[in-house]
């Protein structure tokens with residue numbers, strides 16, 4: 001199966017080359033577990049490889065994400081400038097449109113239709129799509145509506161042959177009965193293990209599912225370094241192991 005590099009060397013080894021081309025992967029985990037960084041690795045590498053990329057942001061400011069990327073030397077600005085990367089910030093667009101703060105919460109309900117409309121018009125041009133974070137779609141919806149909207153997005157991206165990474169926070173993931181996990185091709189969960197006596201935390205990456213791909217080791221210890229995510233154990237053929 002053809003794949004695109006995840007941008008993380010150790011994860012490419014674990015997934016037999018990277019994310020399966022034209023398919024969608026879900027990344028879930030608690031706040032601060034590295035979901036956004038994983039998305040930035042994928043975007044940066046894809047841009048370097050000459051792919052056309054889209055980043056949809058629903059919760060954070062574009063400037064903050066660009067700064068975060070730069071801090072890991074995953075600078076995205078050159079690709080924004082040459083038109084290879086498009087960033088659509090649903091959250092900021094809403095904020096600009098809705099002048100009155102009291103109406104802001106209500107305006108957020110339409111986030112999902114905005115994502116669907118945007119991807120319908122843009123994704124035929126794109127090779128890679130990262131959506132960070134689809135958890136907002138779980139708010140103000142019953143499970144059926146959420147499932148319908150997530151399916152719509154998945155189908156649009158699948159039809160257009162986009163290799164997609166959906167980031168979803170763990171709370172929304174459980175709130176929606178882990179439904180998105182069943183609907184995607186691959187599922188990666190990031191977990192954080194606290195050690196209260198030492199004050200240190202251990203971070204694990206767990207490839208819960210990857211259709212058609214043999215996954216040698218499911219749980220891998222990883223670190224967030226100044227160069228971003230680095231897998232430090234659990235790798236087959238790895239000198240770190």
Ligand SMILES: Nc1ncnc2c1ncn2[C@@H]1O[C@H](COP(=O)(O)OP(=O)(O)O)[C@@H](O)[C@H]1O
Nearest residue numbers: 029030031032033034035036037038224225226
């Ligand atoms: N230079 C760094 N060295 C080590 N850890 C870092 C560094 N920069 C950020 N982090 C860690 O990365 C986490 C943020 O990762 P992020 O991908 O934004 O999380 P989320 O899963 O919420 O999207 C922070 O909690 C912080 O602990």
Ligand SMILES: [Mg+2]
Nearest residue numbers: 035036037132
């Ligand atoms: Mg994040």
